[in-house]
Amino acid sequence: MENFITSLTNPKIKNAIKLRKPRESKKQDLILVEGEKEISLALKGGFEIKELFYCASFKRRANSELGIYNKNIIRVSKKVFEKISYRDNPDGFLALVKRQETQLFEVKLSKAPLVIVLEGIEKPGNLGAILRTADAAGVDAVILNDSHIDIYNPNAIRSSIGTIFMKQVVEASRVNTIKWLKKNKIRSFATSKAGKSDYSKANYKKATAFIMGSEHDGLSEAWKKAADDFIKIPMKGSASSLNLSVSTAILVYEAISQRGKR
Numbered sequence: 001m002e003n004f005i006t007s008l009t010n011p012k013i014k015n016a017i018k019l020r021k022p023r024e025s026k027k028q029d030l031i032l033v034e035g036e037k038e039i040s041l042a043l044k045g046g047f048e049i050k051e052l053f054y055c056a057s058f059k060r061r062a063n064s065e066l067g068i069y070n071k072n073i074i075r076v077s078k079k080v081f082e083k084i085s086y087r088d089n090p091d092g093f094l095a096l097v098k099r100q101e102t103q104l105f106e107v108k109l110s111k112a113p114l115v116i117v118l119e120g121i122e123k124p125g126n127l128g129a130i131l132r133t134a135d136a137a138g139v140d141a142v143i144l145n146d147s148h149i150d151i152y153n154p155n156a157i158r159s160s161i162g163t164i165f166m167k168q169v170v171e172a173s174r175v176n177t178i179k180w181l182k183k184n185k186i187r188s189f190a191t192s193k194a195g196k197s198d199y200s201k202a203n204y205k206k207a208t209a210f211i212m213g214s215e216h217d218g219l220s221e222a223w224k225k226a227a228d229d230f231i232k233i234p235m236k237g238s239a240s241s242l243n244l245s246v247s248t249a250i251l252v253y254e255a256i257s258q259r260g261k262r
Contacts, residue, residue, distance in 0.1 A: 006077040012051065013076070016084045016096065022150040026099070031152040034087055034094045038162035045165035048098040055081035058092030086154050099152060104143070104172045104180045113140040113186060113207050114255055116248060117177060119223060120214030122148045128159020129245035135163035137252045142167060145174045145223075148214075178226045181209055188227045190219055191247060195232035202231050204255035215244050 005013060018024045019032050030050060033039050043049065057078040076084075084094055116139055121127055127149065134142050144151065151171060157164055172180070181188055186207040191199075211227055213219035219227075233247055241247075 004075045004077070005080055008080060008083050010080070012074065013080055013084055016053070016094070019096065020086065020154065022153070025150065025152065029099050030096045031099055031157075032086070032094065032154050033097045033157055033162075034085060034090065034154065035158070035162070036091050036093045038157055038165075039093055039095045039097075041162035042095070042097050042165040047100060047165055049095050050098055051096040053081065053084060053094045055090075055092040057081070058090050087158070102168055102170050104170055104176060107141045107168050107170060109140050109184060109207075112205070112259070113184070113209075114204075114252070115139065115141050115143065115181070115186060115209040116252070117143045117145060117181075117188070117209055117211045118147070118244075119145040119174065119212065119219060120148060120217060121244070122215050123244075124149050124153040124155035125159045126215065126243070126245045127151075127153070128156040128161075128164065130248050131156070131160040131164045131167055131169065133245065133249045133252055134167050135160075137256050139252060140168065141170060143170045143172055143177055145172065145177055146220075147171060174220065174222055174226075178223075187229065189229050189231050189251075190223060190227035191232065191251070192219060192224070192230050193232060193241065195230035197229065197231050199231040199233050199251055200254060202229060204258050208255055210248065210251045210255075212244060212248055 016032065019028065019030055025031055033042055052073045053076050054073050055076050055078055058081065081090065081092065116130065116134060121144060131142060151169055184207065186209045188209045188211050189202060190211040191213065211219065211223055233242060233250060
């Protein structure tokens with residue numbers, strides 16, 4: 001294995017750049033993960049690191065949690081790392097990590113599960129922020145229906161600060177998600193501007209799923225018909241809606257508050 005890469009045309013470097021494209025990432029079954037914290041959480045979450053690029057020029061601490069003498073490490077020059085990095089302020093760590101996919105039937109649930117269902121999500125930043133909330137609040141699983149983005153989009157990973165590797169994140173069809181919720185006796189609360197109930201008045205103490213529509217189109221007609229209840233977040237100002245990640249956080253922490261988990 002090469003001890004130090006200085007060439008921008010090195011095959012490993014060219015391949016790392018190719019992995020920024022979702023199609024190539026899925027084809028090779030690899031994802032780009034940048035940042036020491038994010039890579040450490042990937043390891044903690046049971047993900048396998050295939051290659052770890054490291055540049056001492058960006059190192060900020062004397063001792064790395066990853067260990068700079070890891071057997072998979074590939075040292076690179078500052079110029080090379082800047083080429084493969086997708087961050088404005090890199091810390092000198094970037095890894096190629098093997099993808100993992102969780103199926104609905106594999107999801108493990110608590111006694112009173114709390115689930116987030118995202119339909120047609122379009123922005124990686126929102127997904128990352130929601131996953132960060134899910135991790136902080138102890139949400140059981142995040143399910144994506146008809147997603148317009150790759151779960152492991154680099155911006156989603158960055159926005160989640162690596163917590164994406166610590167949660168059960170599933171891509172599933174709307175039909176299968178509805179069946180799964182009913183099978184597990186999880187009550188679904190759809191968010192809608194047309195909802196009759198104030199979100200703070202509903203009861204989330206038992207098994208609960210929040211169904212969140214896309215930023216642009218909202219919920220599909222299929223979900224509107226399938227949901228057990230409709231709730232809304234009151235809007236007092238001129239804006240007609242909140243950011244998706246903000247709305248999700250409000251609902252999740254209302255459920256946590258009702259359950260006495262502060």
